[in-house]
Amino acid sequence: xxxxxxxxxxxxxxxxxxxxxxxxxxxxxxxxxxxxxxxxxxxxxxxxxxxxxxxxxxxxxxxxxxxxxxxxxxxxxxxxxxxxxxxxxxxxxxxxxxxxxxxxxxxxxxxxxxxxxxxxxxxxxxxxxxxxxxxxxxxxxxxxxxxxxxxxxxxxxxxxxxxxxxxxxxxxxxxxxxxxxxxxxxxxxxxxxxxxxxxxxxxxxxxxxxxxxxxxxxxxxxxxxxxxxxxxxxxxxxxxxxxxxxxxxxxxxxxxxxxxxxxxxxxxxxxxxxxxxxxxxxxxxxxxxxxxxxxxxxxxxxxxxxxxxxxxxxxxxxxxxxxxxxxxxxxxxxxxxxxxxxxxxxxxxxxxxxxxxxxxxxxxxxxxxxxxxxxxxxxxx
Ligand SMILES: Nc1ncnc2c1ncn2[C@@H]1O[C@H](COP(=O)(O)OP(=O)(O)OP(=O)(O)O)[C@@H](O)[C@H]1O
Ligand SMILES: [Mg+2]
Numbered sequence: 001x002x003x004x005x006x007x008x009x010x011x012x013x014x015x016x017x018x019x020x021x022x023x024x025x026x027x028x029x030x031x032x033x034x035x036x037x038x039x040x041x042x043x044x045x046x047x048x049x050x051x052x053x054x055x056x057x058x059x060x061x062x063x064x065x066x067x068x069x070x071x072x073x074x075x076x077x078x079x080x081x082x083x084x085x086x087x088x089x090x091x092x093x094x095x096x097x098x099x100x101x102x103x104x105x106x107x108x109x110x111x112x113x114x115x116x117x118x119x120x121x122x123x124x125x126x127x128x129x130x131x132x133x134x135x136x137x138x139x140x141x142x143x144x145x146x147x148x149x150x151x152x153x154x155x156x157x158x159x160x161x162x163x164x165x166x167x168x169x170x171x172x173x174x175x176x177x178x179x180x181x182x183x184x185x186x187x188x189x190x191x192x193x194x195x196x197x198x199x200x201x202x203x204x205x206x207x208x209x210x211x212x213x214x215x216x217x218x219x220x221x222x223x224x225x226x227x228x229x230x231x232x233x234x235x236x237x238x239x240x241x242x243x244x245x246x247x248x249x250x251x252x253x254x255x256x257x258x259x260x261x262x263x264x265x266x267x268x269x270x271x272x273x274x275x276x277x278x279x280x281x282x283x284x285x286x287x288x289x290x291x292x293x294x295x296x297x298x299x300x301x302x303x304x305x306x307x308x309x310x311x312x313x314x315x316x317x318x319x320x321x322x323x324x325x326x327x328x329x330x331x332x333x334x335x336x337x338x339x340x341x342x343x344x345x346x347x348x349x350x351x352x353x354x355x356x357x358x359x360x361x362x363x364x365x366x367x368x369x370x371x372x373x374x375x376x377x378x379x380x381x
Contacts (some may be wrong), residue, residue, distance in 0.1 A: 022085070023186055023217040024050040024073055029082035031068050031240075042068045044240040046082070050219060050233075052185070055212035057228045058221045060237035061256065066221040069237060070190050073219065074110055075100040087185060105134035109179030111189035115171045117163040123174045124150060124159040127181050136182040149177040153207060169200025176207060187211065189220040193227065205230050246342055249314035250289040253358045261352070266342035271334040276301060277341065278332040284321035286343035288332075290314060293339035299377060301331045308377050309370070310335070320367050322346055323353070329374065 019025065031043040042065045050056055060066050071077035072084055075091050084091050087107060091100060104110075117126045127146035131137050137145050150156050153173040155166075163171050172192060179187060187208075193201035205227055208218050212232070220231065228234040236243040238256040244263040251259065268291070271277050278284065280300050290313050297309040297317065308330055311317060321328050353360050 019049060019051075021051045022049050023052045023054070023087060024048065024219070025083075025085040026072065027083045029069075029072055029084065030080045031065075031072065031077070032080045041080075042240050043072070043079070046072075046237075046240075046242055048235070048242060050217065052217055053212065053215055054233055055208060055218045055231045056220070056233045056235060057231040058219065058235045058237060059223070059225070059228060062223075064237045064256075065240045066237055067190055070188055070219070070221055074108055074188055075104055102134075105130070106136060106182055107184050107186065109176075109182075109184040109187040111172070111175055111179050111187065111192045113191040113194040115163070115168075115175040117171055117175060117178070119163055122160050122162055123155060123166070123177075126163070126174060127178045130178050130181045134182045146177075146181060149181050150174070152180070153177045167200065169196050169203060172196060172200070172204055173207065176204070180211075185215075185217060187216055187218045189218070191221055191223060194223060201227070244291075244342065246289050246291040246314055250316045251359060253362055254352065254356050258352045258356060261348070262342075262344050265348065266344040269341050269343055271339045271341070273334055273336050273338060275339075276331065276333045277339070278318065278328055278330075280329070280331040281327045284318045284328050285346050286318060287316060287322055287346070287349045288318045289316045289342040289344070291340040291342055293337045294335040295332050295339055296335055298331045298333065299374075301333075305331065306377055306380075308374055319363055320370060322349060323363060323367055 026046055026048045029043050029046040030041065032039050032041045034040075046069065058066055058069065068077070072079050073086065078092055083093070089103070091103065095103075117123070118129065121129065124143065124146045127149050128142045131142045131145065147156060147159060150159050153176055155170060155173055155177065158166050158170060163174065166174070172195075176187075176192075189208075193204050196204065201224070208220065209230065212218050220227075222228065233245070234248070235245065236248050236256060236259065238260040241260060241263070243256065243259040244266070247259050247262045247266070251262070254262075266289070267286075277288065277295060290311060292313055294310060294312045295317070296307050297311060298305040298307055317332055353363065
């Protein structure tokens with residue numbers, strides 16, 4: 001990819017004090033649709049920060065609000081309340097529709113499920129068109145630049161073909177070449193593989209991985225769970241609300257509504273370095289999920305105690321006592337840095353586990369292996 005040329009300002013110059021590494025910063029986003037039947041709130045107060053260079057997938061059931069959320073990022077639609085800052089620019093406050101559309105053409109690449117190539121234009125002409133719209137790159141440089149983009153996605157041999165004469169996977173690659181033509185730092189894709197066979201879908205994700213390595217930020221909505229393992233971060237939306245990422249990582253097999261319940265009802269607690277979080281031989285009233293930092297699980301809290309395990313962010317503890325009953329068989333204390341945990345009450349946790357057999361099974365395995373480890377360490381004493 002050639003380095004971006006000096007680009008004229010796109011008409012928006014409202015800067016914001018968001019995190020310097022943030023590409024997308026959303027605060028309190030609410031979206032309500034009104035129709036004859038009344039009001040319907042699709043996004044219920046979303047806070048989300050996505051950092052430069054991240055490759056993020058967004059998943060959620062049909063109707064959960066994924067496309068609506070993307071439309072808030074692209075400025076295709078506007079929020080009922082809240083603020084969206086992209087690359088330091090507040091894209092809604094004091095900005096007209098036409099300013100936003102111009103900003104979008106220069107700063108965003110957008111990819112849809114149905115490629116939306118113009119059928120009467122060849123692939124290279126389709127790619128050139130987006131530079132024409134955004135008035136980017138000198139007129140005589142556009143064909144060369146378009147060919148370069150097609151080469152990047154492996155389609156240079158098909159440049160002069162009409163879309164209908166190439167496969168659907170190749171049409172989507174061409175749509176991505178078109179999205180990249182103005183060298184946007186951010187690529188937003190709504191189910192880009194939803195209409196493709198798995199081999200073509202893989203080719204698209206390979207390309208996204210490569211673009212992400214080259215520094216692009218990519219946000220992709222998908223229905224396909226096999227693709228989320230290839231992104232650097234996965235965000236789940238459930239009924240218009242985001243699930244806490246610690247919860248979805250600690251208990252990945254739960255239903256989304258259960259994850260959301262935990263997100264809403266867990267308490268956030270902070271501990272200083274080496275502070276005791278859970279004493280030995282104590283009733284355990286919560287399931288703990290580590291949001292930040294790391295903890296040491298010890299055989300006791302005296303000087304002769306031994307380390308049983310070292311747990312990191314997104315690990316959980318307390319499950320042995322909650323699932324088996326009885327008092328705590330180990331002591332848990334914060335590591336060298338401050339620790340933040342989510343604590344979720346015992347009775348609600350037990351009810352949710354009962355409603356989710358695959359989570360019960362997975363937790364059962366964790367309990368078993370931790371108990372074996374515990375026995376080994378105690379025996380060595
Ligand atoms: N313009 C609109 N007017 C009224 N309701 C809308 C509008 N756009 C979306 N909705 C409603 O908002 C809800 C969320 O829609 P959205 O398209 O964001 O869901 P989604 O998660 O992308 O679903 P899918 O997986 O099916 O694409 C749906 O109930 C939808 O009917
Ligand atoms: Mg959608």
